[in-house]
Amino acid sequence: MTTALAAPDVVLATTIRRGAGINAYKCYQCKKCTAGCPVAGFAGLHPAQIVRAVQLGDLATIMADRFIWLCTGCQTCSTRCPQEIDVAGIMDELRMLAFEHDLVPKDAPFAGILKYNADSFKRWGRLYELELLARDKIMRPGSMTDDLMLGVKMVMKGKIGFVPSRGGDRAQMKRMVEAAERIEKQRRAGSAS
């Protein structure tokens, strides 16, 4: 059974192939990706299962688990795959689908981190870490005391800046973000039809 995305004839593996040119059907489940994955043990699914679910068009299974939000992009899977599948690139594409179709699960704080991170560098031209941390703490009040002492120590040692790094070309950043978002939107809309 395949899970449809925008239209019944659009299956998951095809969507991913159109995004990054990665062909998930080449996977024969040797599980080398899983054997080398640093975070496979911390989620319900492991990389080979994610790739299998992509082949089966089972987006629901993938989105119900937090694996794609634990993937650090370490590239071990993509480096070792005997079929030369960019497995880490599949995780990127799945994150994009999750953001696009509002499928981010509740237990995936990393999704928020990615969003605040992108908002921050788009706004300032450079990443403003204190703003990112503050937004994350506000959105996850339960985490307020996590790493509190570490944060204090890092501020004391001058490792977290109070103000954004200046000097970046903010006008060029704004222009590039607008152009990239417009072109990617057109491309993704065009390739889904």
Next chain:
Amino acid sequence: MTALAYYPGCSLHSTATEMDESFKVTCEALGLELREIPGWECCGNTAAHSMNRLLAAALPANELVKVKDDMQLDAVAVPCAACFSRFTTAVHEVAEDERLAADVTEVVGRPYTGGVTVWNMVDVYHDGVGVEALKAKVAKPFGGLKVACYYGCLLTRPPKVTLAEDPEYPTHMDAVVEALGCAAVEWGYKTDCCGASLALCEQDVVVELTRKILENARDCGAEAVAAACPLCQVNLDTRQDDIAKTDPSWRRLPVLYVSQIVGRALGIDGARLGLKKHMVDVAAVMA
């Protein structure tokens, strides 16, 4: 003096100022002139490639266009391993995909035509300066300090992008520290992941990953760890208090940037190498 464009990246202006300071001061001492890219912007990091492939390629390409067209240089030093990965990935993807290349040119507003070599921190010392030349400049050699060279993920992977010779067991950083009088230990976690930015929200995962790396370094005889990535250094250095909470017998292992080790061997004053920025004290191994 050889001139090299310099892209510090966001981390070197915040959590890793000691990497920025020590890299700049060592390059100067080694006869490399670093010229910072004017108005450099964020490389996009993990957020860009998780959200918009085109933006992820265009942000580094924009910097490379500045290096080639505005600065008239053909090589850029990108010491942060995460930025280095975004730069080399952009170079690789644009070379492989004509449509992406056209889109990148539209986003950047000027044609990106390649032709700029991207060097990470280890490359600068190993290839830009050279092991023999480095050895000749050593003023204060380490007396056989046992160092575990930790490459992490992005200096070597994926090799088709980074062009690393031996991505599963790299040795260039080992050759650099050996040139300084250190003894590089053989160990098993050279290229295992530290958890990177999961440190911001999945602390348990990062504590477990860093514990395994540090434990193996210690078991293999290391007295210090050398890193060339701000995420790796911060995770390995800051998580040792958490590790000690569950393991009271934990003996802390200093985690240094390669540039700090190079600086100490060149005889540069510790105050200029940011040696007081560490959570685990480094004074004993850097004396």
